[in-house]
Amino acid sequence: xxxxxxxxxxxxxxxxxxxxxxxxxxxxxxxxxxxxxxxxxxxxxxxxxxxxxxxxxxxxxxxxxxxxxxxx
Amino acid sequence: xxxxxxxxxxxxxxxxxxxxxxxxxxxxxxxxxxxxxxxxxxxxxxxxxxxxxxxxxxxxxxxxxxxxxxxxxxxxxxxxxxxxxxxxxxxxxxxxxxxxxxxxxxxxxxxxxxxxxxxxxxxxxxxxxxxxxxxxxxxxxxxxxxxxxxxxxxxxxxxxxxxxxxxxxxxxxxxxxxxxxxxxxxxxxxxxxxxxxxxxxxxxxxxxxxxxxxxxxxxxxxxxxxxxxxxxxxxxxxxxxxxxxxxxxxxxxxxxxxxxxxxxxxxxxxxxxxxxxxxxxxxxxxxxxxxxxxxxxxxxxxxxxxxxxxxxxxxxxxxxxxxxxxxxxxxxxxxxxxxxxxxxxxxxxxxxxxxxxxxxxxxxxxxxxxxxxxxxxxxxxxxxxxxxxxxxxxxxxxxxxxxxxxxxxxxxxxxxxxxxxxxxxxxxxxxxxxxxxxxxxxxxxxxxxxxxxxxxxxxxxxxxxxxxxxxxxxxxxxxxxxxxxxxxxxxxxxxxxxxxxxxxxxxxxxxxxxxxxxxxxxxxxxxxxxxxxxxxxxxxxxxxxxxxxxxxxxxxxxx
Numbered sequence: 226x227x228x229x230x231x232x233x234x235x236x237x238x239x240x241x242x243x244x245x246x247x248x249x250x251x252x253x254x255x256x257x258x259x260x261x262x263x264x265x266x267x268x269x270x271x272x273x274x275x276x277x278x279x280x281x282x283x284x285x286x287x288x289x290x291x292x293x294x295x296x297x
Numbered sequence: 298x299x300x301x302x303x304x305x306x307x308x309x310x311x312x313x314x315x316x317x318x319x320x321x322x323x324x325x326x327x328x329x330x331x332x333x334x335x336x337x338x339x340x341x342x343x344x345x346x347x348x349x350x351x352x353x354x355x356x357x358x359x360x361x362x363x364x365x366x367x368x369x370x371x372x373x374x375x376x377x378x379x380x381x382x383x384x385x386x387x388x389x390x391x392x393x394x395x396x397x398x399x400x401x402x403x404x405x406x407x408x409x410x411x412x413x414x415x416x417x418x419x420x421x422x423x424x425x426x427x428x429x430x431x432x433x434x435x436x437x438x439x440x441x442x443x444x445x446x447x448x449x450x451x452x453x454x455x456x457x458x459x460x461x462x463x464x465x466x467x468x469x470x471x472x473x474x475x476x477x478x479x480x481x482x483x484x485x486x487x488x489x490x491x492x493x494x495x496x497x498x499x500x501x502x503x504x505x506x507x508x509x510x511x512x513x514x515x516x517x518x519x520x521x522x523x524x525x526x527x528x529x530x531x532x533x534x535x536x537x538x539x540x541x542x543x544x545x546x547x548x549x550x551x552x553x554x555x556x557x558x559x560x561x562x563x564x565x566x567x568x569x570x571x572x573x574x575x576x577x578x579x580x581x582x583x584x585x586x587x588x589x590x591x592x593x594x595x596x597x598x599x600x601x602x603x604x605x606x607x608x609x610x611x612x613x614x615x616x617x618x619x620x621x622x623x624x625x626x627x628x629x630x631x632x633x634x635x636x637x638x639x640x641x642x643x644x645x646x647x648x649x650x651x652x653x654x655x656x657x658x659x660x661x662x663x664x665x666x667x668x669x670x671x672x673x674x675x676x677x678x679x680x681x682x683x684x685x686x687x688x689x690x691x692x693x694x695x696x697x698x699x700x701x702x703x704x705x706x707x708x709x710x711x712x713x714x715x716x717x718x719x720x721x722x723x724x725x726x727x728x729x730x731x732x733x734x735x736x737x738x739x740x741x742x743x744x745x746x747x748x749x750x751x752x753x754x755x756x757x758x759x760x761x762x763x764x765x766x767x768x769x770x771x772x773x774x775x776x777x778x779x780x781x782x783x784x785x786x787x788x789x790x791x792x793x794x795x796x797x798x799x800x801x802x803x804x805x806x807x808x809x810x811x812x813x814x815x816x817x818x819x820x821x822x823x824x825x826x827x828x829x830x831x832x833x834x835x836x837x838x839x840x841x842x843x844x845x846x847x848x849x850x851x852x853x854x855x856x
Contacts, residue, residue: 241762244755251747256664256672266676266755273677274684274763277548278770281555288779289556295777295786 241267304360305335305342305370306404306418309377313397317390325385328393332378335404339370346410352853355470361410365591365737369407369527372595373400376519376602383606383714384512392432396516399425403520407527411470412460412485415528417853419456419492420846423449426521429513430505438508444782445505446839448498452491459484475532486533493525493576494569496545500782503553503565507618511609514561518568518605519598526575526594530737535582540671543580546573547678554685555771556778558620560694561608564601567644567686570678571597577675578659581666584738589658591736596651596725600643603718604690607637610711611694614704620773625699630706634695636715643722645687645757646679651725653753654732654744661742679753680760687757688764693773 245264255261302308312331319327344367348360362370377400384393402425405418423446430442462481464470475482494502506517533539550570557563571593578590610633611626612618627634643650646657656679663672706712725732733740764771 237761237765241758244751244758247747247751248755251751253748254746255748256667257669260752264755266752267759269676270680270756270759271763273680274760275767277551277677277681277684278555278763278767281552282770284552285556285776285778289774289776290779292558292775292777294779 303338303342304348304405304408305338305374306401306408308335308338309374309397309401309404310421313394313401316394316397328381328385329378331397332374332381332400335401336371336374336378339367339374339404342367342370352413355413355464356411357413357470358410359405359414360408362408363737364735365527365530366407368591368595368735368737369523370404371735372523372598373404373407373520376400376516376598379599379602379714379718380512380516380519382717383515383609383711385710386708387510387512389432389434389510392429392510392513395425395428395432396513397425399429399516399520401425403524406524410472412463412472413470415472416453416456416460417850419488419524420453421850422521422524423453424843424846426517429516430509433508433510433513435508438510441505441508443836443839444786445501448491448501450839450842452488455484455491456488459486459488472528472531474534477533477536477538486529486536489525489528489532490542492521493529493572494522494546495542495576496549496569497781499546499549499569500780502569503557503562503780504782506565506568507559507561511613514565515602515605515609518564518601522568522572523594523598526572526579526590529576529579530587530591534579534587537580537582539576539580540668541580543573543575543577544671544674544678546570546576547674548681549573551678551681551685553778553780554689556776558773558775559618560611560620560623560690561605561618563620563686563690564604564608567682568601570682570685571601571644574656574659574675574678577671578662581659581662581668581671583662583666585658585665585742586662588733588736588738588740588742589655589660589662592655592658592732593652595732595735596643596655596722599718599725600640600650600652600722603636603640603715603722604644604686606711606715606718607633607640608690608694610707610715611704613711614707615702617702619775620693620697621775623694623700623702624697625695626702626704627695628699629703630695632706632712633715634691636719637695638691639719639722641687641691643726645683646753647687647757648745648750648753649723649726651722651729651732653726654729657744657749657753658742676756680756683757683760684764688761689771692764 245267248264253261259265302311309331312327315327316324342362344362346358346361348358350357350359377397380396381393387393399422402418402421406415406422409415409418427442427446430438430445459481463485466479466481477483477486491498506514509517529539546569550566550573554563554566557566575590575593578586611623617623643652646652660672660675663675729744
């Protein structure tokens with residue numbers, strides 16, 4: 226199981242790396258200058274998701290209730 | 298009379314009446330043939346103002362066709378077919394006729410050339426969808442349906458007031474583009490946004506849809522919110538407030554879905570999220586943006602239906618809906634898992650799926666207009682879609698831990714429906730030209746450039762990395778997350794109970810001190826007016842309202 230998990234992770238990381246390599250060979254036609262930064266979309270996607278998970282955590286601390294909260 | 302059946306929506310409503318009395322094979326035949334016939338009608342109907350009518354001195358156009366209305370009539374009839382195929386083995390016999398009434402009236406809105414017709418079908422839609430909810434026949438669904446009906450009848454009142462004032466002010470009933478610059482138009486916009494599940498009145502959707510039956514939610518997800526997108530596309534293109542509203546919905550949907558444990562409520566929040574993308578596009582308002590919003594409504598109906606068919610199959614075969622109870626189901630339900638996965642890829646806008654060719658037009662439009670902040674937020678939101686729906690749903694239901702459950706695949710008709718819709722989700726992603734040709738404006742856009750594909754893959758796959766790196770923070774808990782509807786479900790409900798009790802006490806006290814002329818007069822009134830002077834329960838009032846609306850509809854078409 227552990228080996229299988231490691232293999233899955235290795236495969237995933239390889240695909241991630243492939244998208245970064247591919248960017249080198251692609252003609253950019255960006256709307257905004259920020260898109261010219263190397264790996265912009267990779268970094269932005271990761272940070273956006275990390276931010277969203279943190280935001281959800283914070284909101285959950287205040288607004289989460291047991292799931293029978295509304296049951297009479 | 299028979300010419301009425303040339304209207305695809307009325308044809309479906311007529312089929313609903315047939316389905317209510319038929320049984321067995323003939324019922325199945327009508328259930329499948331009627332939506333296909335309506336689809337053919339929608340494909341072949343000519344453009345222009347097809348029907349004219351007079352009602353209370355107003356000029357009405359109950360049947361008007363242009364590119365935009367045809368697009369929505371096509372996807373609504375197609376969805377009615379896929380939904381009917383999926384729901385063939387639904388034991389509750391009310392659901393399918395209710396769903397056809399609901400779908401038919403949604404088509405009625407899409408083909409309405411005037412605001413009065415929009416209103417009539419709008420209300421029938423509320424009734425049809427409530428009946429779909431009721432057919433789940435659980436106490437929870439019933440309670441949810443009352444909350445649902447209350448929100449939608451309130452929205453209907455806003456629409457009625459807005460339309461009445463708009464017709465008085467402008468002297469015209471015709472349904473064309475408006476600006477939210479008069480109170481009348483603002484009321485109409487507000488009513489449309491209630492049905493779009495715009496924040497802050499978004500809670501009705503995740504509150505009620507997941508209480509529907511395993512097949513009911515497939516229908517519910519398709520029509521109400523997308524009809525709202527249609528009327529916003531026609532009524533308020535380029536209204537800038539919609540950019541703000543849309544972006545709020547996008548992020549609301551993501552955050553709430555991340556906190557959610559019920560698999561179908563995750564997907565309900567993601568409806569709000571996806572409709573947010575469409576509404577943002579409508580707010581941007583360029584031809585590219587409006588095309589994108591319309592195309593996204595079309596593709597979204599299909600991939601959200603696919604996701605809900607997959608979830609519905611799990612619900613039917615296991616009886617469970619919480620992520621904490623599920624996991625590892627790919628072992629015994631590989632087809633359901635694969636179809637759910639295709640739906641997840643499409644909602645995430647992976648290249649070669651339908652979501653990619655539609656959503657990218659909205660992002661492109663934001664870039665073309667140099668709306669940097671909007672463009673950045675849409676990018677973050679696209680990453681968030683993969684996070685909350687694209688990975689979270691398939692992961693927690695089909696993989697994650699082994700729950701020990703080994704349910705078989707669902708019956709053949711449900712499998713067939715899933716395969717059909719999955720094929721469309723991939724097909725539209727690869728052969729997107731036919732969809733682009735149906736859009737309201739001419740399309741000058743190529744979705745597949747190497748740059749665009751690589752950028753999207755980076756964005757999505759690194760979102761996936763964030764999901765798995767932070768998986769510990771996403772562990773499911775047995776919780777719900779409070780929403781704006783808490784205001785009327787707890788404090789307002791409590792205040793109403795206290796108020797009612799205080800009122801009752803006051804009345805009793807007054808009656809105890811009888812003998813006053815006031816009370817005698819009151820008794821006189823009650824005696825004179827019999828049952829009408831009694832206080833009725835809100836449930837009885839709801840039925841009364843439904844009856845009145847149906848009577849209104851009948852007089853409208855019977856003249």
